[in-house]
Amino acid sequence: MIDINGIEIxxxxxxxxxxxxxxxxxxxxxxxxxxVYKEFNIGTLMCIKYRKEGQDFDRYISLEGKINEVV
Numbered sequence: 902m903i904d905i906n907g908i909e910i911x912x913x914x915x916x917x918x919x920x921x922x923x924x925x926x927x928x929x930x931x932x933x934x935x936x937v938y939k940e941f942n943i944g945t946l947m948c949i950k951y952r953k954e955g956q957d958f959d960r961y962i963s964l965e966g967k968i969n970e971v972v
Contacts, residue, residue, distance in 0.1 A: 902947055902964060902965075902969070904916070904969045904970050904971050905968060905969065906970065906971070908971045910969060910971060911936065912937060912947075913935065913936060914935070914971055915933060915935060915936075915971070915972045916933070916934065916935075916936050916949050916964065916969050916970065916971055916972065917931050917932070917933045917969070917972050918931065918934075918949055918962055918964055918967045918969045918970075919931040919967060919968040919969075920967055920968075921966075921967065921968055932949065932951050932962055933949070933951065933972060934949030934950050934951030934962070935950050935951075936948070936949055936950075937949070937961075939961050946964075946965060947963070947964050947965070948961040948962055948963050948964060949961070949962050949964065
C-alpha cells in the first residue's frame with residue numbers, strides 16, 4: 902500500500918489516516934497509529950492500532966480506502 906506522498910506503508914510505521922469526504926456522515930478526525938495486520942471475519946487487513954486517552958484497550962482502523970500519510 903502507498904501513502905499520499907508515494908511512500909510504501911509498512912508494518913511498524915506511524916501513519917495518519919483520514920476518512921475521505923463524500924459519505925452520509927461527516928468524516929471523523931484524522932487518527933495516528935502504528936501499522937499492523939489485524940484478523941477480522943472478512944480476512945486480514947492492514948490497519949492502524951491506536952488508543953484513545955483514558956481508555957485501556959486498542960482500536961483499529963483499516964487503511965483501505967482512506968487518505969493515509971506516513972508520519
